[in-house]
Amino acid sequence: MPLRIIYLNMIFTLSLLGSFLTIVKFGSFSLSALITASALIVPFLFLKNNIEKSTIKILLPFILYCLYDISSFFWGPITKSILQDFSVWGGMLMLFIISSIPQNELHNKIVKLMNLVKYPFLIVISYFLITKIDSPATMMLSILFFSYFLARFLTKNITFSEQLIMGYLVIVPIITGSRIIYITEIIILFVFLLFFYGDRYSIKDNIKKILIILTSFLIVIFIALTLEDKISAVMNEGDGANVAGVTINTSGRTYIWSIVYESAQTNLIFGLGQDGPPEMLKYPKWAHPHNDYLRLLHHNGIIGLILWLFFFINIFSFLLKRIKYTNNNYYKSYYLFNFIFLVSILIIMITDNPIVYSYIMYPLMIISGSSLALYITERNITNEERYE
Secondary structure, eight states: OHHHHHHHHHHHHHHTTTGGGGTETTTTEEEEHHHHHHHGGGGGGOOOOSSSHHHHHHHHHHHHHHHHHHGGGSSSSSOOHHHHHHHHHHHHHHHHHHTTTTOOOOOHHHHHHHHHHHHHHHHHHHHHHTTTTOOOHHHHHHHHHHHHHHHHTTTTTTOOHHHHHHHHHHHHHHHOOOHHHHHHHHHHHHHHHHHHOOOOOOHHHHHHHHHHHHHHHHHOOOOHHTTTHHHHHHOOOOOEEEHHHHHEEOOHHHHHHHHHHHHHGGTTTTTTTSSSOHHHHGGGGGSSSSSSHHHHHHHHHHHHHHHHHHHHHHHHHHHHHHHOOOOOHHHHHHHHHHHHHHHHHHHHHHTHHHGGOHHHHHHHHHHHHHHHHHHHHHHEEEEEEEOO
């Protein structure tokens, strides 16, 4: 097996450990930090001289973003947080490039890894559920597994036990109070069932789709009513933070967002080279705006935000085309897995900061790069058959 595949498998597997990686320390550095740094440096060993044009086309906005972000070091304060952000984003760029190399067959290995680690992950979140540990960062990884199972469900390639797991991945965040996680899962479940499940001209598939949505809706309502007091407490109480003399809780993000947006107005085009205003950053809980769109706006202005979004839009449109035009059900399932996970990240960005979690973004980049490699392989096979 090529070293680059071994390396990508290692990064992907270790990423699935989530925030546990921060517990393992090497002096003042955590294992998570070492993995993040390795993704920025090690991939240079595996780069090819001829990178596919399709890879450059998708990556161009992000390459420009990374270059622009480097320039912010000259006008913004260089803090530990800013260096950490850049190392994650630089690692994303490198991992996407080496994952997109054709002939890797990386997609098959990722599917095998997902099937291998799904049960250990269930044990972990069950432990959180039983011991009532609040770990939103680790719970965010449930989105990755939920996306995988939902893609298999939409392509009718799922076992009954995997359907039960998919349901469990919605129930646990509701009970543990991980709001953005279960809200995201419910949104993508309903949206993707409506637009991607079965044959839209099949009466049987449409009836089944309606029944699934209705049943899911009733289950969510039942859980909400059963746990009404707990959910109300999570939504309206939670961790308090005193900002500028005002005490806010986990549902008070709009106050922080207003501070960040007001600060961003001072240099809306180019940004201020930091994640948030000093008034917010001096409180540990609010070391970032809890909204990645505002984070990018404050950090790199409208220019940076547009470049980042264009990169995501490039991946979005590429995957949408592959889902629509591919004739291979296995390929479609993989593209859907990638697409659902990407949409989930875009939703979570509204009220959290996944773009600086290497163990969230690295799997996204590896899956996205391998989807591109899969398409290149698929295209080459089609061309070969055409000329035979």
